[in-house]
Amino acid sequence: KTAKMPTLAVNRDDLFAHIGRTYDDVAFDELCFEFGVELDEITSEREEALKSSTSKLSKKQIEALDASVIYKIDVPANRYDLLCIEGLSRSLKIFLGDMDAPVYTKTAPDRMVTMTVQADATSTVRPYVVCAILRDVTFTPERYASFIDLQDQLHRNLCRQRTLVAIGTHDLDAVSGPFHYDARCPDDIEFVPLKSSDDTAGQAFTGRTLLQHYATHPDCKHLKPYVPIIQDSPLYPVVLDNEDTVMSLPPIINGDKSKITLGTTNVFVECTATDLTKANIVLDTVVTMFSEYCAQPYTVEPVRVDYVDSAGATTNSHVTPALPVRRVQAGVDFINSLIGINEPAANMIELCNKIQLGPASLVEDVGGKQMLEVSVPPTRSDILHPVDVAEDVGIAYGYNNIVKRVPATNTVGGEQPLNKLGDLLRDEIGRAGYTEVLTHGLCSIRDNFTALRRPVTAAVSLSNPANVEYEVVRTSLLPGLLKTLQHNKSASFASGFKIFEISDVVLPDDQNVITETIVGARNERRLCAVYAGPTSGFETIHGLVDRVLTLTEVAPETEYGANSTKGDEEKFRVAREGWCYTIRELDGANGQDADAGTYFPGRAAEILLTSPEGGERVRIGTFGILHPEVLGAFDVGYPASCLEINLEPLMQK
C-alpha cells in the first residue's frame, strides 16, 4: 500500500440513521467501493475483545460488552471531512442524491469576539491561532463522543501529532473575551489543567511543573508524547481569557475553567499552529462538521484575530474561520480527455452535485473553450488543481463505467544490461548445481564486519533501525549466505551444500553521480557463492571462478593455469579481445587486506581482471576457504569455501 489510510470506526445503525437508508453488508460495501472508501472490517466491541490477545477481560466481562455492529471504514488520507460519522454520512447522502450539499455560512454578530495575539512572543514557539464559535449546539452522548473523536483523528493525521496544529475546545459560557494568545516564561504560567490523574485533580501547576508531571506520571502516558514539542522552548504558548486565566497550554492541555461538557451549548474553538494553512483546514473541518448540531445548522460565528507587536501596534488582522468557497475551472474537454469519457457539459454539472462540487456552471474561457466552473466547499481542501475536479467527475461517472483502451504509444522494450547479465549468470550457476538464495540488504554491524573477521569500516548506516538486525546496508553478500547455511543445518551436507546469490551491496561513495545528484553512496552488483561439505570445497569454488569468467568471455592469463591439464576444451574458448584474468594468493600477513581475515591463511586468492580500457590488473573479487572462526560465528559446522565477485567491471565494453 502506498498511502496510510486513516480508519473510522462507526456504529452501523447510527451510520444508517444518519444516512437515512439501511443496507446489508454487501450492498454497503458496494456503495463504499464506488464512492472510494473501504469497508475494511465488520465487528463489535464484544468481538474485538474476543479476538484481542492482550485483553485482560474475563469471559463474563466480555459477555457484557456491546454486541452492536461496528463498521471500520478506511478513508483516503486527504479527506479530513470523512473522519467522523457526520461528514461521512453527509458525503454519502449527497453522493446518493438524497441531500444537497450544505452551504456553510458565517453569522454576523453584533459584537465580534476577538483574539489578540502577542505576535513577537508566539512567533518564537507557535506563531498562529485561528478561532470560531459554535452557538446553541445540542450535544448528545453520541455527538459529544464523535466531537472528541474527530479532534483525535485530526491530531493524529493532519496535525502530525499536534506538532503542526493543536485544537482546543472550550465552554464559552464559562469564560469571557476578549481572548489573548501569548507565549510566556514556563514559571510565570500557573493554572489548573483538565484532570489527567486522580491524585492531582483540581491542583494548580506552573508550566514547567506541569510538563514534568506529564513526562513522568504513569497516568499521563497519553500526554507524554506531546511534551517535547514545547518543553525546551524558553516561552510556552498560552490561550487566556479576559481575566488572564489560562484556557489552554497548547499543544498539551486545556484549562479546567473553560472545560467543555455534555451540557455545553456555546463552544469556542481555537487552533494554534506552526502551519497556518493547516490550521485553517483543521478549524474549517471541525466547524463544518459540527455546525450541523447548531440551532441554525451549518452556521458558524466568526472571531477576529488581531496580531499585535510588542509595541501594541496591530500588524495583521483576520476574521476566522476562513470557510472559503473557491470557484475552480476545469475544461470540459480536459476532463473528458483525462478520464477517457465523452460526457456532455450538462451531465458533468449534474455529476458535480453528487461530489460536493456544486453548484457548477458552464463558462467560456478567453480562448472560447467550454469551462466547467465548480464550487469547492471549505470541506474539500484536497482540491488543488483541475485534475482533482476531473477525478471527482470520474468517480461520480463511475470508474468501472469507463471504456478501456490501449495507449497508441509505440515503444520498444529493453532490459538493463546489468540485470540481463545477472539473469543469464543465475541460470548458468543454477545449472552448475548451486541453489539460489535471496537475502536481506540490511544487517547488523556484527554480521557484516566482525563475524567475518573484517575491520569495521564505513557502511551506509540507518538512523532509525527497527532492530539490531538492521544497522547497516550490507557491504558484502556473504553474511546472508552464511546465515542461510545456519538455518538449513538439517539439510544434507554429505555431497556438498552449494548456494549462491546475485544482488546488490551498497558502498559509501561521494563521487557517484546519478541524475545530477550525489547522495554519497552507490550500489554494486555482486555474485557470492558458498560451498559447505565434508571437505572445504576450495577447488569447487575455484572452478566456479573460472567458469564465471569463461561465461563472461574472459580468458586466463597465459601463465595462470599453464600447469593444469586443460584437455581439449581450451581450444573452444571464446574470449573478448584484450580481456584476461588471473588469480593471486591473498596477502593476509600485514593486515592491510580487509578481506583476508575472512579466509583460512594460505587458502585465499584475489581475482584480477585486465580489460582493454584500464590495461592494468584490477581486483574484482576474492575466494577461499572460510576461516574456522567465521564458520563458528555463523554456527556453520562444516568446512566451507566462498567467492564474492563484483560483476560490474565485467560489463564494460
Next chain:
Amino acid sequence: PKANMSAEEAAILTHLSSGPDAVIEDTLTWSGQSKLDHKAVVGAVKSLQTDAYVTASDLTKSYFDLSAEAKDILANGSQEIIVLGALCEAGEAGISMPDLQAKVGKNVCKIGMGNCMKNKWAKKDGGNLVATKALADVSDEVQAHLKALADAGGSESAVDAKTVQALKRRKLINLVTLKSYRVGRGESYAPVRKKKAADLTKEMLDSGAWKTTEFKQYNFQTLGEKVGGGYLHPLLKVRAEFRNILLEMGFHEMPTNKWVESSFWNFDSLFQPQSHPARDAHDTFFIKEPSQTVSLPEDYYDRVKTMHEVGGSGSIGYRYDFKREETLKNLLRTHTTAVSSQMLYKLANQEGGFKPARYFSIDRVFRNETMDATHLCEFHQVEGLVADYNLSLGDLIGTIETFFKKIGIEKLRFKPAFNPYTEPSMEIFGYHPDLKQWTEIGNSGMFRPEMLAPMGLPENVRVIAWGLSLERPTMIKYRIKNIRDLFGHKVDMSRTRMAPVCRFDDLNTE
C-alpha cells in the same frame, strides 16, 4: 545357482519343501530351533515375499515387561506402603527423615515418602514425619496392578490405560514388541531361489546375457530419484516472468540499482508534502551516514520548491515553507517511483526533447513497518508507467488489464483511492483464480501535473502508472503463508528445490 541365496533363505525354502502345506508357525521359535538370527530370518522372509516365493502373516505381539523395581514391589509391597508401615510403627510422635532412611533404605524412603505426601497418608510435623492413615485404611494399588499384569503374562488388556500410564511414569513396566511371522509357500515357490536382475548393465550388453536374464518387476508406484543440480529462487522465478511480460508489452527497464536516495527524489519531486506522514521515521528508514545528499539539480529543485509553496500550472500548491534540510535527508528508497521520477526528468530534458516512453522496474524497496506474516522491512515492487500525450484513465485501465490478463487475472474492478502523487488514483481489485475471491492486487494512477510540470514535460503529456508487490503474487502462486519462508536467510532450501516453474495463463491470447 545356490550362490545367490543366503543361508536363511535356503533354510526357509528347504523347510517349506516338505509339502504344499508346509509352514513355519512362528519365525521366532523356528529361528531359535534352527539356530538362525531372527532378524536375518525376517529379512529373508521379506525378500522372498517380494518375489512371491513365500507368503507371510504378521504375528507381532506386545507385552509389558516388569522392571526389577516392579518385581521387588510384587514381593515386598510398594514403597509408599513400606514407608507408611514405618510411620505407623513410630506412632504419634513420628519419625525423623534420617531415621526413616535408615529404617527403609534411601530409595524406598524417597519414592515412598513422596507418594505418601501426595496421597495425604502422611504429614510433616516439625522435623518429623507423622502418619495420618492407618495401614488398614489403605490398599497397595500399585502392587495389585503389577500382580494383575504379571498374572496375565504382561498382556496389555490386564489393566486400564490410565494405570499403564502411571506405571510407565514410575518406570515399573516397559512395553516389549516382538515381531514375528507365520510363513507358508507363495505362488512362485521353488525350493531354490533364482535371483532376478534389477537393472540392465554394461556387462550384460557385452556378454549378451541380457537375452537370458530374468528381470525383477519394476515398482512404478515409487518416486524417481531426485535430479540433483541447482535450483533458482521462487521469487526470482516470478521476477523473471514479470520482466518477460513487461518486455513483451514494449516496456523498457529502468536502472533501479540505487537503494540510497535523497528525500528530494523519493518524496519532494513527487509532490509529496514535507509534512506527509509517510515521511515519518515510523515509515521510512533515514540514513545516519551519509546523512545528507551532497548535490541536486538546482534549477529543477527551485521549480519543485515553488510548486510545493505556491503552486503553478493551475495548482494552488500546498502553501507551506519548503525546507531544504528536509529535501537533503538521505533515506532508503520507500518506492521505486523515486527512480521513475528521475527517468521522467531525464525524458523531459533529453536531447531532442520529450519522446513517448514505456518504463518498468522490479526491485527492492524499504519500509520501516511493523513486521508480520506478510510484511518485512524489505520487499520488491513491480512498477510500470507510460508517458505520452493526452493519455487517459481509460488508457490506464486498458494497460492494467493487458498486464493482469498475462498473469491469468481477467476480472478487474477499480476503486477510487488517494495517493499524494497521482490524481486520479485507483486501487486495482481482481478476482483471483487461485484464491477464488476478489482481492486488492495493485495500485495505480496518473502522475499529478504538479509533479510533471516542474520537470519540464510538455503540458499535455500525461503519465499513467501502476504498481504491485512481487512478494504477494509469489506467495499466492507458491502457497507460502509467511513471507519469511520466501525472503531472507530463513528460507528452507527444500522449498526452493520443490518450487515449480513460474508460468501463468496468458488470457490475452486464445
